[in-house]
Amino acid sequence: MILISFIWFLNIKPLYINEKINYGQNLINAKRCGKAMSIADNVWQNSGILKFYAGIRYADFIKKCADSKSQNGPDYIFTAYKALKISSEAQPKFTRTWLFLGGFTNALAAKEQNPETQKKMLAEAIGYLKKGLELSPKRQEIIIEMEKNYLIAKDYQTVKKMAEDCLKIDSNYGQCFWYLGIAEIFLGDQKNGKKHIQKSQEGGVTPPYVQLGVAYISQKNYKDAAEAYRMATVYNDDKNASYYAVLAFLYKQTKEYEKAGKATLRVFELQPENKDAMDFLEQLLGLSPNDPSLHSSLAYIYKQTGKTEKSRQEYLITKSLYEQAVAQYPKEGTYHFNLAGVSKELGEYEQAYYEAVLAEKIDPGLKNNVLDFMYTLPENYIERYRYKK
Numbered sequence: 001m002i003l004i005s006f007i008w009f010l011n012i013k014p015l016y017i018n019e020k021i022n023y024g025q026n027l028i029n030a031k032r033c034g035k036a037m038s039i040a041d042n043v044w045q046n047s048g049i050l051k052f053y054a055g056i057r058y059a060d061f062i063k064k065c066a067d068s069k070s071q072n073g074p075d076y077i078f079t080a081y082k083a084l085k086i087s088s089e090a091q092p093k094f095t096r097t098w099l100f101l102g103g104f105t106n107a108l109a110a111k112e113q114n115p116e117t118q119k120k121m122l123a124e125a126i127g128y129l130k131k132g133l134e135l136s137p138k139r140q141e142i143i144i145e146m147e148k149n150y151l152i153a154k155d156y157q158t159v160k161k162m163a164e165d166c167l168k169i170d171s172n173y174g175q176c177f178w179y180l181g182i183a184e185i186f187l188g189d190q191k192n193g194k195k196h197i198q199k200s201q202e203g204g205v206t207p208p209y210v211q212l213g214v215a216y217i218s219q220k221n222y223k224d225a226a227e228a229y230r231m232a233t234v235y236n237d238d239k240n241a242s243y244y245a246v247l248a249f250l251y252k253q254t255k256e257y258e259k260a261g262k263a264t265l266r267v268f269e270l271q272p273e274n275k276d277a278m279d280f281l282e283q284l285l286g287l288s289p290n291d292p293s294l295h296s297s298l299a300y301i302y303k304q305t306g307k308t309e310k311s312r313q314e315y316l317i318t319k320s321l322y323e324q325a326v327a328q329y330p331k332e333g334t335y336h337f338n339l340a341g342v343s344k345e346l347g348e349y350e351q352a353y354y355e356a357v358l359a360e361k362i363d364p365g366l367k368n369n370v371l372d373f374m375y376t377l378p379e380n381y382i383e384r385y386r387y388k389k
Contacts, residue, residue: 098132226250333363
């Protein structure tokens with residue numbers, strides 16, 4: 001029986017753990033992190049003396065869910081931290097354990113609000129990463145994680161030095177260029193910073209654009225900061241309301257009020273309970289009172305929050321502004337199409353239909369937009385549109 005148990009622990013149980021973790025990995029790939037984490041947690045809790053084996057796999061598993069826009073990300077990170085602490089005691093010569101432990105501690109430190117506690121956590125993380133670097137002196141992943149640590153600590157000079165050391169190991173490693181560029185921008189060298197940021201992107205890696213946005217904001221370069229946050233909404237997280245809120249603010253700073261309004265509307269769509277979106281749009285209208293897109297966005301928010309009469313008034317203003325636009329620029333199909341849209345919101349379907357057809361006639365490139373629009377009108381209009389064709 002002792003021999004059978006020994007064979008089970010050394011050969012069969014690791015395979016069993018592996019099988020369960022692989023199944024969980026498939027769930028992550030299918031974006032089912034909740035179910036996947038339930039399996040991973042069960043594997044971890046029942047791994048017994050093989051916790052040292054399961055720990056690193058479990059942490060790898062958690063990292064993917066923590067990176068996956070899950071609301072439970074912070075909980076996953078702390079769970080991984082605890083698992084890796086056990087693994088590091090059992091497997092102190094395994095570089096990856098120290099890399100992950102440093103990385104997860106960095107992530108916890110980044111979210112810490114108490115400055116003294118954060119300082120201690122960053123020092124703890126650096127300790128883990130240095131142990132990993134002792135085992136694998138040229139492992140760039142560890143150096144990158146150390147750069148993140150010093151970035152959180154706002155030690156930009158050290159970030160720059162480490163990035164330069166990182167490039168000495170492999171001059172083509174994109175993330176080394178990224179953190180070199182970020183550090184340079186924070187230090188006021190925007191010219192070289194921008195050059196190295198561009199160099200980092202040649203390898204096709206999707207970077208954390210918010211870091212770039214914050215760096216530019218620190219230099220009051222709101223135009224480039226806005227572009228960085230726009231990229232964050234495209235490539236990092238298109239459902240992060242805070243990204244759009246910052247983007248709206250940045251567009252306001254660069255006086256791009258229409259773009260600011262659209263970003264604010266996206267905040268409201270993601271967080272309908274957010275009253276600040278309405279207040280911000282009203283502020284924008286104070287700065288650009290003749291922008292029909294701002295009136296239209298505010299009308300939409302009023303409508304969604306039950307302020308029917310206010311919504312109607314804003315739509316009427318929007319309609320009036322677009323009517324002025326088409327009178328001044330009768331050959332601009334987009335103005336006619338926008339007039340069609342606001343006419344529909346006011347229940348004026350005949351005018352909506354007429355303006356949409358006219359928009360397509362002026363600009364055939366709007367054909368697909370007009371077709372989609374016809375399906376939003378009462379049913380007889382799509383039939384009429386098809387018959388006309």
